[in-house]
Structures are given as C-alpha cells and as structure tokens.
Amino acid sequence: MNKRFQSRSRREVLMMGGAAALVAALPFSVNAAAAPLRIATVGAGKMGSELGKLWAKAGHKIMFSTRHPEELKDLVAGVGANASAGTVAQAVAFGDVVVLLVPYGAIPDLVKEHGKALAAKALVLDVSNPIVPRDGEVGTQARAMGAGLYLASLMPGAKIVRAFNAIGYTSLAPNANRTGDLLGVPMCGDDAGAVALASMLVREIGFEPVVVGGLAMGKHLIPGADMPLSGNHTAAEIRQIAATLK
C-alpha cells in the first residue's frame, strides 16, 4: 500500500479530495469495517433500503434519508448499529458518498436545493431511472438527453456514476456475495476517481463492477425490454452486450 495512506482512513483521504489516489492505494480486499465510509442515501424505498443494508453489513456507516425520515425507524433498527436516518440535508452533509434512489421527477428540485453540496462529494452514485409515466416531463427530458448526461447538466462538476439502475431490488440480497460467477453491475461515469470508488463499493457487497463507458452510456443503464443491459448478467455477458452498444 502507498505509504502516504497507511496511517489515514479512507474518509480522511476522501475529505482531501483524493478519491482516485485512495482507491489506487487500497486493495479491493481491504475490510470496510476497518476503514468505513459514510454513505448517504437519498431515498430509502425498495432499492435504497436493500443497497443500504448491504453496505452497512459490509461495515460502512449509512444514513438513510427521505422527505419523511421519521418513518424510517424500523428500517434503521433492522439494519443495526451502522444505520441512521435523517433529512435529506442531514444525509447530504453526512455522506462522503451520496446515493440517489428517488423517482427521477424529484431530481431537479433536489439538485436545486443540494446541488452545491453534492458537487463537492467524491461520488454521487445515481441509481435512479427516468420512467416517463412516473416522472413526466423530467423523465422525457432525461430520456432524450440520456440519464447520465442529464444529471451532469444539472450539476456541473459533480462526480456522477450510474450503477445498479437496471437490476431489480429483489435480485440484490440473493445475489450479493454469491459463489461462482458474480452478478455483474454495469456502470458508467466520466470521473476516474469516482468510477474507481463506485467500483470498490460494488465489489465490497459481492458484485462484479463492469465499467461500460462514460456518462453518455447512461442512456443504456435503464430497465426495460428495449434495454439489453437490463436484468441480471455476469460480467462477461455485460462486456459482450456493451460492445454492441453506442
């Protein structure tokens, strides 16, 4: 390990803005429990609660947030000592990493309120999807521009990675840390440090990260019968499919 980082926690290095250096310095086998990150979820529904549980189990500190954090008591109690709940503002302030897991229609207002703070994070992990019948005009715009580029246009400078978008929430717990070929997670992003950090977080809960390209590839990371990367695939399958996409 790089000597500069031996005596520093992952959090301290992230606070100094060194996500790429940190990830380069730490082997993927490092135990999260020994060097936990603070992960904030914005949204704690089906997807947010499942991913939060897995990262908490891996040793990270999780703060779940929604518009109604008082309703998250049972979730926090079930996840245990690594979990807490708060308002979105509290979670954004807490997180080294912020994970967005809300209906896409909520994103522009969230960015208006928290965009500056989000843009300062080492990683904004966008699990959300524009679904037109649910998200209306925002969904239409994000589909037209591509989900990754759309979010980047709202938050210039933010270190955005899309991941876990097209894997159903019921597939997470049964496939995390499975034996044999791991379940692949297609992901995309333009910031090398953020992509490396997101890859580490994917690996730590027992999935295989597969970077399929920059944020422009975010238009393919959406669930649906017309989206070949949607659903459960091994890393090898994802690479094969991604090679056919532009």
Ligand SMILES: NC(=O)c1ccc[n+]([C@@H]2O[C@H](COP(=O)([O-])OP(=O)(O)OC[C@H]3O[C@@H](n4cnc5c(N)ncnc54)[C@H](OP(=O)(O)O)[C@@H]3O)[C@@H](O)[C@H]2O)c1
């Ligand atoms: N379900 C899946 O299998 C799956 C898989 C991959 C990706 N996704 C995507 O992930 C996102 C979340 O999906 P989900 O299935 O987890 O949805 P969900 O179960 O309906 O949960 C949505 C969460 O977002 C919160 N929320 C909504 N508006 C908010 C706002 N303005 N500020 C803060 N929190 C807000 C909700 O809590 P309050 O209403 O209390 O605020 C709730 O906790 C969606 O974009 C979805 O397309 C879902």
